Amino acid sequence: MDKIDKRILDELQGNARLTNQELADRISLSPSPCLRRVRTLEKQGIIRGYHACVDQEACGLPINVFVLIKLEKPTEENMQDFEQHIEAIDEVLECFLMTGNHDYLLHVVSESLKSYELFIRKQLTRLPNIASIESSFAFGQVKTKTKLPIR
Numbered sequence: 001m002d003k004i005d006k007r008i009l010d011e012l013q014g015n016a017r018l019t020n021q022e023l024a025d026r027i028s029l030s031p032s033p034c035l036r037r038v039r040t041l042e043k044q045g046i047i048r049g050y051h052a053c054v055d056q057e058a059c060g061l062p063i064n065v066f067v068l069i070k071l072e073k074p075t076e077e078n079m080q081d082f083e084q085h086i087e088a089i090d091e092v093l094e095c096f097l098m099t100g101n102h103d104y105l106l107h108v109v110s111e112s113l114k115s116y117e118l119f120i121r122k123q124l125t126r127l128p129n130i131a132s133i134e135s136s137f138a139f140g141q142v143k144t145k146t147k148l149p150i151r
Contacts (some may be wrong), residue, residue: 001046004027004029004037005037005041005046006150006151007026007027008023008027008034008037008038008041009041009046009047009148009150010147010150011023011026011027012038012047012050013146013147013148013150014147016050016051017050020034020035020038023038053146056109060111061109061110061111062111063109063110063111063112063113063115063116063137064107064108064109064137064138064141065106065107065108065109065110065116065135065136065137065138066105066106066107066108066135066136066138067105067106067107067108067124067133067134067135067136068098068102068104068105068132068133068134068135068136069082069102069103069104069105069106069130069132069133070101070102070103070130070131070132071103071104071129071130071131072129072130072131073129074103078128078129079097079103081128081129082103082104082127082128082129082130083095085127086104086106086127089123091108091109091110091119091123092106092107092108093107093108093109094106094107095107102132102134116135120133120135
């Protein structure tokens with residue numbers, strides 16, 4: 001990736017709805033080479049998609065919960081099984097494989113404490129090989145950023 005590619009990424013992370021002409025103007029490149037570079041970044045998997053930033057509270061999901069999961073036996077098979085189950089649960093926005101005392105960290109959104117309780121009782125605790133679940137509720141969000149600091 002050269003400086004021009006990094007500038008393209010910086011601009012698109014700030015506003016993915018830029019037209020190719022607008023993007024080309026901002027990075028001082030003509031439209032055709034600009035579009036070729038964007039397409040190459042997409043083909044390489046560096047640009048994985050374009051997304052709308054949606055207001056979580058306006059969508060009725062004001063609760064953010066960070067859930068630490070410890071598996072009974074973190075074998076390759078158990079980990080793959082857990083990850084497949086988690087992939088299918090819409091409330092789980094993010095799942096990280098961790099080092100330390102816990103195996104996974106989940107970011108879960110919920111409508112309310114009651115709906116989160118139902119999520120734990122009806123979905124999470126029914127997954128196989130879970131030894132422990134620890135939930136921490138966020139009081140508020142101090143910072144959210146999706147733009148990577150590409151240098």
